[in-house]
Amino acid sequence: MAAVKTLPLRVRLEVLVRSFAVQGSWNYETLIGTGFAFTILPVLRYLHGRDAEAVRAALGRHAVLFNSHPYLVPLAAGAVARLEAEGTPAQTMERFKAALRASLGAVGDQLVWSAWRPFCALVGILVLLGGGPWWLAVGLFLALYNALHLALRVWGLGTGWRSGIHLARAVRESPLARLGHAAANGAALLIGVCGGFLAVQTASATPVLLVPAAMMVGWFFSFHARPLTAGVLLLAWLAATLHGILPHVGV
Amino acid sequence: MTPETGVLAWLLLWGVVAGLDGTALCQLMISRPLVAATLAGVIAGSPERGAAVGLLLEALQLSVAPVGAGRFPESGPAAVVAGGAYAMAGGGATLLITAVLFALLWETVGGYSVHWLRTANVRVASVPTGQPVSVAEMQARHGLAVALDALRALVLVATGLWVARALLQIVAVSPALSSVANTWASWGYWAALGLLLAAVGRSVAPRRIWLLSGVLGGAVLAWLR
Numbered sequence: 001m002a003a004v005k006t007l008p009l010r011v012r013l014e015v016l017v018r019s020f021a022v023q024g025s026w027n028y029e030t031l032i033g034t035g036f037a038f039t040i041l042p043v044l045r046y047l048h049g050r051d052a053e054a055v056r057a058a059l060g061r062h063a064v065l066f067n068s069h070p071y072l073v074p075l076a077a078g079a080v081a082r083l084e085a086e087g088t089p090a091q092t093m094e095r096f097k098a099a100l101r102a103s104l105g106a107v108g109d110q111l112v113w114s115a116w117r118p119f120c121a122l123v124g125i126l127v128l129l130g131g132g133p134w135w136l137a138v139g140l141f142l143a144l145y146n147a148l149h150l151a152l153r154v155w156g157l158g159t160g161w162r163s164g165i166h167l168a169r170a171v172r173e174s175p176l177a178r179l180g181h182a183a184a185n186g187a188a189l190l191i192g193v194c195g196g197f198l199a200v201q202t203a204s205a206t207p208v209l210l211v212p213a214a215m216m217v218g219w220f221f222s223f224h225a226r227p228l229t230a231g232v233l234l235l236a237w238l239a240a241t242l243h244g245i246l247p248h249v250g251v
Numbered sequence: 252m253t254p255e256t257g258v259l260a261w262l263l264l265w266g267v268v269a270g271l272d273g274t275a276l277c278q279l280m281i282s283r284p285l286v287a288a289t290l291a292g293v294i295a296g297s298p299e300r301g302a303a304v305g306l307l308l309e310a311l312q313l314s315v316a317p318v319g320a321g322r323f324p325e326s327g328p329a330a331v332v333a334g335g336a337y338a339m340a341g342g343g344a345t346l347l348i349t350a351v352l353f354a355l356l357w358e359t360v361g362g363y364s365v366h367w368l369r370t371a372n373v374r375v376a377s378v379p380t381g382q383p384v385s386v387a388e389m390q391a392r393h394g395l396a397v398a399l400d401a402l403r404a405l406v407l408v409a410t411g412l413w414v415a416r417a418l419l420q421i422v423a424v425s426p427a428l429s430s431v432a433n434t435w436a437s438w439g440y441w442a443a444l445g446l447l448l449a450a451v452g453r454s455v456a457p458r459r460i461w462l463l464s465g466v467l468g469g470a471v472l473a474w475l476r
Contacts, residue, residue, distance in 0.1 A: 024275040025376030025396035027369050034376045038393045041386065056383035063378045063389060070278055117280070118313050118451070124285045125309060130472075134289050134302040145280050188458035192465020193472070195448045200473035202441045214442035218449030225314050225450035226324075229443045230355050233348050236439020240345045240432035241425065 007043065007081065007161060014042035015077055016157055022073045030065045032073070037063035039073060043081040061090055067101050069108020071152045076100050078160020079167045086164065096165060103168070111176055112149075115183035120145040122190035129197055148179075255339075261294045262335040263408055269327035270404025274365070275397050282327030284308030284354075288334030295338035300347070304334040307351050307440065308358075310447040314454065325361030328404050329354045332411035340419040344436035349422050350415065351440075357411045364403050372396050 007015075022035035037059050044062075048054040068076050076097070083093050124141035128134070163170035195215060202211045214232065221228055265287075272282040281287065284305045292301015312326050333354035340346050376396040378384045452462055 020277045021275070021393070021397065023278070024400070025372055025393045026274060027372030027376050027396070029373045030377040030380075034378060034389060034393050034396075037378075037384075037389055041389075045386075053383070056385055059386065059389055060378070060381055060383040063384055064380050120280075121283065121285060121309055121313060125306060128285075128302055128306050130476075134292075134298045137302065138286050138289050141283070141285055142280065149279070184455065185458055185461050188452075188455040188461035189465040189468075191448060191452045191455060192462040192467075193469035194465075195445070195452055196466035196469025196471075197473045198441070198445055198448060198469075200470045201476070202445075206438045206441050210438055210442050211445040214445040215449035218446035219453050222314075222450035222453035225447055226311065226355075228450075229311060229447055230352065232443045232446060233352050233355075233439050236436050236442070237345065237348050237352060239439075240348075240436040241422070243432045243435060 007046065011042045011046045012157060015039060015081070016074060016153060018042070019070075019073045019077065019153060019157075023070050030063065031067040032070075033062070033064050033066045036066045036068075036073065036077070040077050040080060043077070043084065047081075047084055058084065061093065064094075065101075066097055068104040069112060071112060071149055072104045072108045072156055074153045075156030075160040075167070075171075076104055078157045078162075079164055080160075082161050082164035088165070092165075100167070103171070107171060107176055111180035111183070112152075115180045115187060116148055117145060119183045119187040119190060122187060122194060126190060126194055126197070129194060129201070258295055258335075258339065259412065262291060262331060262412060263405065265291060265294060265335075266328045266331040266408030266412075267401050267404045269331050270325075270361075270407065271397070271401055273325060273327045275400045282330075284312055284326050284330035284334075287327050287330035291331045291334035292338040295335045297338040297342070300338040300342055301334035303347055303440075304337050304350055304354065305330060307444055307447070308333070308354055310444055310451070311355075313447070313451045323362055324355075324358035325365050326354075326358050328361055328407045328411065329357035332357055332408055332415050336412060336415035336419055339416065340423055344433040344440060346419055346422060348436050348439055348443075349419055351443075353411075353415050353418060357407075357415075360411075361407055364407055368396075368400055368403050371399065375399065 018039045018041070022032050022039050024038070025034040026032055027034075040062055041055075041059065044055050044058045048058065062080070066076075079100075080093065080097065083096065088096075120141050123144060124137040127137035127140060159170050159174070160167060199211050199215065217228060218225060269282040269287040271277075272279060281290075285302075285308075286305070288305030288308060289298055289301040292298040292304070295301070308326060308330050333350040336353075337346060337350035340350070376392045378389060378392065455462060
């Protein structure tokens with residue numbers, strides 16, 4: 001295999017597109033292992049040319065246990081592609097991927113699931129609470145959210161390829177952690193805005209202390225938010241249906 | 252094909268798309284309740300009703316983070332079912348919270364179906380560890396897993412729509428839909444939303460300056476309107 005300085009645009013685009021399906025075969029044994037092999041296949045074909053046995057062997061190496069935040073899979077794919085191109089021994093690649101599993105999962109979860117997604121969702125919620133049109137709420141949420149999502153994928157593939165085995169340093173020096181911190185602060189601000197807005201806005205449409213009291217329950221029993229919400233809704237539903245039915249049965 | 256059959260067909264398609272977006276393909280977050288329920292409402296002729304369902308379900312999902320291999324409720328197909336069924340049912344707060352309550356149940360059913368799929372995928376999708384594997388076999392396994400997920404979503408949405416519509420029709424013809432009953436129901440809706448926002452707020456309590464600033468700002472905004 002000759003030294004490879006860069007991947008052709010066609011190969012990079014194929015990897016990017018395939019990365020959108022990396023979780024298609026998620027399972028409890030290899031997690032996204034098969035999906036990772038699916039994603040990195042264009043690189044393996046490019047590097048190994050017509051050597052079908054080499055491609056089969058490489059696929060077998062990569063269809064093993066692996067996990068990552070889905071948006072950071074191109075980051076891992078780029079780095080692993082670089083290691084493949086440099087002829088890195090299989091054991092070294094295996095250890096590298098094992099080290100990536102926990103770190104890419106944690107970085108992605110903190111940035112995207114715990115900060116950016118709630119921030120974008122709260123923008124949409126605030127638009128609806130404020131009486132804005134549904135298309136603005138939906139459009140803003142999708143546009144904001146996917147701006148970062150797509151940027152992460154594109155940035156990840158290039159950074160992974162350039163960094164190779166030094167990926168950890170590249171991630172440490174990236175703005176991902178600062179971005180996550182800023183998004184989490186923004187989400188906290190927006191939760192407050194939504195809560196304050198709701199409490200005042202509903203003061204005339206509901207018994208004046210109802211929503212603040214519900215908020216106190218939610219605050220102090222936050223770990224049971226889901227069953228409590230179901231309970232509140234069920235109580236309201238029972239009150240509504242019984243109120244409607246009882247007069248008709250002479251009560 | 253009647254207009255209603257056409258709407259149901261589009262809702263089924265949208266439900267499959269939302270089901271796949273949740274994990275298997277793209278993850279553009281069109282499976283989030285805010286989007287899935289609202290666009291189900293668009294399909295069914297009332298985006299505002301879909302958005303009302305989506306708003307509460309989205310607030311509920313804010314507290315769910317799909318980390319690692321944990322099992323969690325699946326919101327996309329349930330939001331399509333609830334948003335679409337409510338939009339077709341004709342409005343009113345009692346029907347709204349009936350739809351939302353059904354969605355909570357259907358999210359749990361969806362979560363179990365995802366668990367079933369991931370267990371099935373161990374046989375379908377994982378290849379013998381470290382052994383060479385052909386391109387055709389690997390891609391076939393991966394594709395079959397995606398197809399199974401689509402089938403799972405289709406069954407979930409079809410069953411959910413059938414049950415939800417029947418439930419909403421029963422409630423709709425009952426004498427429960429007086430304006431007073433709807434008032435009780437709307438109080439329940441706003442109380443549930445407040446509860447959820449506060450629960451999520453508790454999770455960001457360490458950022459209390461931001462949280463409190465937001466509360467003050469939101470209250471002033473509402474007062475000025």
